[in-house]
Amino acid sequence: MLQGPLTLGEVEEKIIRLCEVLDEEAERFADLSAQRAEAEADFKYRQARTFVEQAGKASVATKEAVAHLRASNDYRRWRILEAQERATQSKLTSVRAQLDALRTIAANVRKSANG
Secondary structure (H helix, E strand, C coil): CCCCCCCCCHHHHHHHHHCCCCCCHHHHHHHHHHHHHHHHHHHHHHHHHHHHHCCCCCCHHHCEEEEEECCCCHHCCCCCCCCHHHHHHHHHHHCCCCCCCCCHHHHHHHHCCCC
């Protein structure tokens, strides 16, 4: 909660803090993106491998069902990482918007300080 007008130093401190958050979240996003890609590849590989292992043994619908069952943990991991990736991307967007607002405030504070 604000206790009065912000000083330029306070605005700059907030900008520095948000820049640190942005860096941390960008690293998190990169890590999650790589993990998500690996999980997706794992799922698709296991599903395809299961499908191929059943060549000629059953109907297509049965093959798909068996492949999905065998790859269900990989699928779950992929979808969870995908959701985490989207949440992190949303946080990055929010932090950038906050930084833009603080830049505007800093410009206004400088302008009012310079009269």
